[in-house]
Amino acid sequence: MDVRTEHLGAAMIVRATGRIDQTTAPAFQEELLNAVTLSKGQAIVVDMSSVDFVSSVGLRALMIALKQTQSGGGKLLIAALTPTVREVFEISRFDTVFRCFATVDAALAEAQS
Amino acid sequence: MKATIWGCRGSLPVAMSAATVRDKVKSALRTANGRSFRNDAELERFITEELPWPVANSYGGNSSCVQIDTGSEEYVLCDLGSGLREFGAAAIARHGPGKPQIYNIFLSHIHWDHIMGFPFFPASYIPGNKIRIYSCHPDPKLAFTRQQSAPCFPVDFSVLAADIEFIAMQPGKPVQVAGATVRAIKQYHEGDSFGYRFEKDGKAIIYSTDSEHKQDNPEAAALFADFFRRADLVIFDAQYSLAETVSLKEDWGHSSNVAGVELCHMAQAKHLLLYHHEPAFNDEALHRIFLETIRYEQLARPDGQPPLKVSSAFDGMELNV
Numbered sequence: 001m002d003v004r005t006e007h008l009g010a011a012m013i014v015r016a017t018g019r020i021d022q023t024t025a026p027a028f029q030e031e032l033l034n035a036v037t038l039s040k041g042q043a044i045v046v047d048m049s050s051v052d053f054v055s056s057v058g059l060r061a062l063m064i065a066l067k068q069t070q071s072g073g074g075k076l077l078i079a080a081l082t083p084t085v086r087e088v089f090e091i092s093r094f095d096t097v098f099r100c101f102a103t104v105d106a107a108l109a110e111a112q113s
Numbered sequence: 114m115k116a117t118i119w120g121c122r123g124s125l126p127v128a129m130s131a132a133t134v135r136d137k138v139k140s141a142l143r144t145a146n147g148r149s150f151r152n153d154a155e156l157e158r159f160i161t162e163e164l165p166w167p168v169a170n171s172y173g174g175n176s177s178c179v180q181i182d183t184g185s186e187e188y189v190l191c192d193l194g195s196g197l198r199e200f201g202a203a204a205i206a207r208h209g210p211g212k213p214q215i216y217n218i219f220l221s222h223i224h225w226d227h228i229m230g231f232p233f234f235p236a237s238y239i240p241g242n243k244i245r246i247y248s249c250h251p252d253p254k255l256a257f258t259r260q261q262s263a264p265c266f267p268v269d270f271s272v273l274a275a276d277i278e279f280i281a282m283q284p285g286k287p288v289q290v291a292g293a294t295v296r297a298i299k300q301y302h303e304g305d306s307f308g309y310r311f312e313k314d315g316k317a318i319i320y321s322t323d324s325e326h327k328q329d330n331p332e333a334a335a336l337f338a339d340f341f342r343r344a345d346l347v348i349f350d351a352q353y354s355l356a357e358t359v360s361l362k363e364d365w366g367h368s369s370n371v372a373g374v375e376l377c378h379m380a381q382a383k384h385l386l387l388y389h390h391e392p393a394f395n396d397e398a399l400h401r402i403f404l405e406t407i408r409y410e411q412l413a414r415p416d417g418q419p420p421l422k423v424s425s426a427f428d429g430m431e432l433n434v
Contacts, residue, residue, distance in 0.1 A: 002132065018298060037215075055375060056328045056355055056369075056371050056372060056375055057329075059328075059356075060328040060329065063359045063360065082203060084412060086410075087408065087412065088409070088412060090405070091371065091405040091406070091408065091409045092355035092356055092371050092409075093354035094355070094356045096356060097356045097360060
């Protein structure tokens, strides 16, 4: 699993690749929370287009980041779920918690609205 | 060993409404589409093979009660929810009221939905029966006497005629009961709850309900994985979705289907049984969760690990291990 953050316009994009599970979730969470700190109220878009699988610990990391973002008045948006990860979101009901967009561009458009 | 589910529902017993029954009948008649059946066998085949499971069946609505058949003459039960009433009636029907029996009961905890069946347990009113209630809580008797005293119930606990004994148990100190070895583990739930591992002849059944598993505690996960290790059956509290357990219902003391799959994978357990169903869910909703759990097991299964069997508990279900 690899995870990187970049600024793009009025948003920060966190791009993860690979499998987010018990082993890799701590690094994913650390990067997410760093992004929350650096965002200073800017929207955060999590690009999931290269994530193969996410387990409960990875989903929890997203939830923690969401709570912190919202407490600072910001937005955390999920973009480009792969079919497998979309299934995991639906099974775990995380699709009812997060705002998910089909593409990064769609999420960025929402971030700037 | 064999596990029989007498009550699979969490928190509160529920009953199917007349409208729900009519909907099931309508759906079955629509599927039959005017077909006639020559005999009961054809009808049974149609019901089993052609009707969707939640149309032909129901998960049921009794609160927690599971029988563990160890092959002994003595009975072993987990929890005394409303499912106990039907177990008690079946036991009386089997033996008749005049033949004393021994009932060994393992309590997960003393919240109401787990003890509410006891005032309706016929064996407790009949002299000669022995009822041994194993619990890791400091004073479980208090909960029983409170629920069975005025103004809550007309028959006081003190007049019950059976020989009722409360036996203190501790995690890490196994007991031998009805030919099985039984171990306990402390679980995260308001007021504490305890799970049990029943072992006999190389087989193991886990009863673990009213237990919240947090994703930020790998040490606790490892502890439970050890407790569940290579179990033949894990009866697991899956009342909420994973999203609920980390948001609105965090610290409410229950777990999810996703957590159940992941812990069973860690433990290399053989069979996960979803249990302690949310009372707000109808048969279709519970069946959807069951099918989704099978899918999550496929997605999450570690490379090289054999498939984990997944089932969803219903009242009257019997599982041999």
